[in-house]
Amino acid sequence: MNVDAVLEALRETLPSVALEPRTFPMDETLITLPPDCVHPAVGLLVERFDLRHLSTITGEDTGDEIALLYHFWDGRGLTLRTSLPREDARIATVTDLIPGATFYEREVSEMLGVVFDGHPNLHALLLPDDWEGEPPLRRQEERQ
Amino acid sequence: MNRMTIPIGPQHPALKEPLSFLLTVEGERIVESALRIGYVHRGLERIFQDRSYVQNVHVVERVCGICSHIHTTTYCQGVEALLGLEVPPRALYLRTLLCELERIHSHMLWLGVLAEHIGFTTIFMYAWRDREIVLDIMEELSGGRVAHAVNVLGGVRIDVNQEQAHSILGRLDELERQIETFLGVIQHERTFQARTRDVGHLSVEQVRRYCVVGPVARASGVDVDLRRDAPYAAYDRLDFRVITTQAGDVWARTVVRALESIESLRMCRQLLKGLPEGPLAARASRRVPPGEVVSRCEAPRGELVYYIRSDGSDRPARVKVRTPTLTTLITLPDQLRGINTADVPTVLSGVDLCIACADR
Numbered sequence: 416m417n418v419d420a421v422l423e424a425l426r427e428t429l430p431s432v433a434l435e436p437r438t439f440p441m442d443e444t445l446i447t448l449p450p451d452c453v454h455p456a457v458g459l460l461v462e463r464f465d466l467r468h469l470s471t472i473t474g475e476d477t478g479d480e481i482a483l484l485y486h487f488w489d490g491r492g493l494t495l496r497t498s499l500p501r502e503d504a505r506i507a508t509v510t511d512l513i514p515g516a517t518f519y520e521r522e523v524s525e526m527l528g529v530v531f532d533g534h535p536n537l538h539a540l541l542l543p544d545d546w547e548g549e550p551p552l553r554r555q556e557e558r559q
Numbered sequence: 560m561n562r563m564t565i566p567i568g569p570q571h572p573a574l575k576e577p578l579s580f581l582l583t584v585e586g587e588r589i590v591e592s593a594l595r596i597g598y599v600h601r602g603l604e605r606i607f608q609d610r611s612y613v614q615n616v617h618v619v620e621r622v623c624g625i626c627s628h629i630h631t632t633t634y635c636q637g638v639e640a641l642l643g644l645e646v647p648p649r650a651l652y653l654r655t656l657l658c659e660l661e662r663i664h665s666h667m668l669w670l671g672v673l674a675e676h677i678g679f680t681t682i683f684m685y686a687w688r689d690r691e692i693v694l695d696i697m698e699e700l701s702g703g704r705v706a707h708a709v710n711v712l713g714g715v716r717i718d719v720n721q722e723q724a725h726s727i728l729g730r731l732d733e734l735e736r737q738i739e740t741f742l743g744v745i746q747h748e749r750t751f752q753a754r755t756r757d758v759g760h761l762s763v764e765q766v767r768r769y770c771v772v773g774p775v776a777r778a779s780g781v782d783v784d785l786r787r788d789a790p791y792a793a794y795d796r797l798d799f800r801v802i803t804t805q806a807g808d809v810w811a812r813t814v815v816r817a818l819e820s821i822e823s824l825r826m827c828r829q830l831l832k833g834l835p836e837g838p839l840a841a842r843a844s845r846r847v848p849p850g851e852v853v854s855r856c857e858a859p860r861g862e863l864v865y866y867i868r869s870d871g872s873d874r875p876a877r878v879k880v881r882t883p884t885l886t887t888l889i890t891l892p893d894q895l896r897g898i899n900t901a902d903v904p905t906v907l908s909g910v911d912l913c914i915a916c917a918d919r
Contacts, residue, residue, distance in 0.1 A: 551602060
């Protein structure tokens, strides 16, 4: 995967967005996007770069927001990061582009209460059917 | 013909781990299937946030009861990258040695399970008998058959002396002869082929659509292996082949795993013969500077991913685990559609499910 070419194409397609690319140890590049740009960006990765291996989606409640990280891999890692408001955490599904994301989105949905619009079945993946209460990975109180 | 719905599991004699299926059948043919997991969900990702980095080495080892060592390897190398820690070469070699021994043990365990499911009890007995060779070696090296506690942050806590290396090399030769025998049965025995050929077929397109990883992907002709594509530990210093086949059925997965086990034996020999001298671990500080890392390893079932974020304290802010089984589970409804009910156990064992891994 040529990360520079991917960045160039994303800048062309989403001219209004500052991508703020950052690199992690172990050859990973991270790009920050607003929530409504995630679906078009994933579409671009799939169609133009044939980047179809989504390793997983990480969700995290940072206290101020719900962060979603889409980890792609093709020879090296590429992560798309977006953040959603805690009160109304919704985002468009990417399962229409990458059917393998079905389980990842279901897990983020039950663990953090994120709604993926357009997902074919957002039924709980790991939690029991009669689970009640807050999504378990939402922060209840400040960590000490 | 009348349609009928049959529930299988979560507790069922044919399944080793809890998993629930709702099969809709017309006569003997499966029309539709629905899958439910989560019966052994332990909330591990939540537990990681309340433990220190050091304590978490012991928790991640317990995500999986078969490939426990690869979990600590993936976790430790992620934390070591955040710490900017250089791991001594001897430690990397010993880590890799355990990774490959674990792959052989996992593949042989799987071969036994598949053989039992297709009614080939002889192979089941022999595969599990000979798997003991690997388990004995791992027990001698680490003190544990399944949970080895070999990795620590910064290196390993075990060592191999010349005498042990010599003894292990002899036993690996014995094991190779046995695996060659199994390979002969897989490739030439007609009853084995009759139960596994053209069963549970996955095309290249299906593999890519569902982001499938590991031996299942390689058996369908997708040439991916992190040991070669993004070398970690000591893999950049080893000579090995990545095994792929085109057939994409359960038989192809058996061939891939058997040949992979032989490649793993070759790697173990190279590691034992080329073991560099030096310390076993570097000193790791308890606090980890703020940062994020995505750590990937090739587990026996394929790409294992850990995302770790540090906020600068001695406990991780977030540890996310994606196990390879989650990617193969998603293909099961496709694989089961249209097949005969008698082939269900073959398909289920063919992908090598680890439910405890998937549920976490």
